[in-house]
Amino acid sequence: MKHQPSQAFRWGIVLNAAYIVAEVAFGVAVGSIALVADAMHNLSDVLGLGIAWFADWLSCRQPTLKRTYGYKSSSILAALINAVFLLVAMGAIIVExxxxxxxxxxxxxxxxxxxxxxxxxVNGVTALMFHAGQSHDLNIRGAFLHMAADAGVSLGVVVAGGLYLLTGWTWLDPLVSILVALVVLVSTWGLLKDAVNLAMAAVPKAIDLAKVRQLITDFPTVVGCHDLHIWALSTTDVALTVHVTRKTDCNNDQFLEQLGRKLRDTFDIAHVTIQVEYGDYQPLQATDNPY
Structure with a gap:
């Protein structure tokens, strides 16, 4: 599962590092400060890829006595760092x-x-390598947006350069740069919000808490649930804990196994912890905390 992203990170870093060297060489040869400056921007993207790759590797490490969930949350931090990198980079492009x-x-x-x-x-091929994984992994999505943003900026440069050759209008280059940066900022803002939400242990965007609660309460022998919590362990792994009240104590182990499997299969929740309670069930009042 982790092999394909690892290959994408490796090749993405190699391709972009080679492109940076070429940009600097051409920039020095023709005396173009713009090309050298863009190479420095691409260097920040290679750093972003490195951070995402390191987090992807860390998330595969085994749990320890001090980190019982392992290093899975490092992927959330990487997505957050990459979102900030993108915001700063696009802001710098707009100012320049x-x-x-x-x-x-x-x-x-x-x-x-x-x-x-x-x-x-270079950036388009790298972005394509991350495209398949970016829909369900926020860390991969951060790497994808980095590369897609650079491909967009490069496309803008090509368009502006072509129009400049036809018209001689020097203002085309900064105008196209600003338009591309604004488009990237919109996508980056969404990445930043999602990363902050995961870092704050919010319910992942792909999961509807009301539907999870409904599945639990509709499960056979269940009369209610409370203390329901859902949060992200990483950009791909979700955890759930809940207290469930049953009207019987029969086949409790089977009940736990079946409800846990149903939650995992329906909502792709990797870690499910269920506490069963018995006795008289008292429904929550309107003023009570529903969780």
Whole structure:
């Protein structure tokens, strides 16, 4: 399960590191500060990939006496760090582009387009390697957005360079940079919110707490539940604890196994802990805490 993301991280870092070296070389050769600056931006993306890869590796480590859940939550921290990285990077692009409106300078359209075209290929291929996993793993999603954002920025550079060669309008480059950065910011904001929610032990976005409660209360022999908690152990693993009141104590082990399996299969909850209670059941009042 972890092998494929590991390969994607490895190849993503190798491809982007090679591209950074090429950007610096071309930037120095043609005297383009913009290419050298973009190489430094791409260096931050390689760092982001490294953080996500390290967290992915840590999450596979075995639990210890002090960390009984292992290092799974490191993937949440990595997603949070990558979201902040993206926000800072896009903010820096917007500030830099806004400054260029006042001091627009001619650009070497052909060279810039060629180098940016390679950037589309490198970042696009890297993003595709993370595409399959980004829908169910926030850490992978952070890496995917990093690469997709860079591919988008490179595409914007190609478009701006081509239009510049046709029109000579120097303001096209900063305008396209700002538009691409704003689009990336929208996606990054969603990543940041999801990462913060997971870090704060909120119910994962993919799980409906009301439906979980309904499944439990509708289960045979169950008359009610309380102290229901659902939170993320990592960007892929979810935990649940609940107190369940039954109207019988028959076949308790079988009941626990069946309800636990039903919760895991229906909501993809990896760790289920159920405490069974007996005796007279008193329904919660409106003023009581439903959890």
């Amino acid at each position: 582009a806004a400054g260029r409106f006042a001091h627009a300078e001619p650009i070497q359209g052909g060279t810039v387009m060629a180098v940016a075209g390679v950037g589309i290929l």
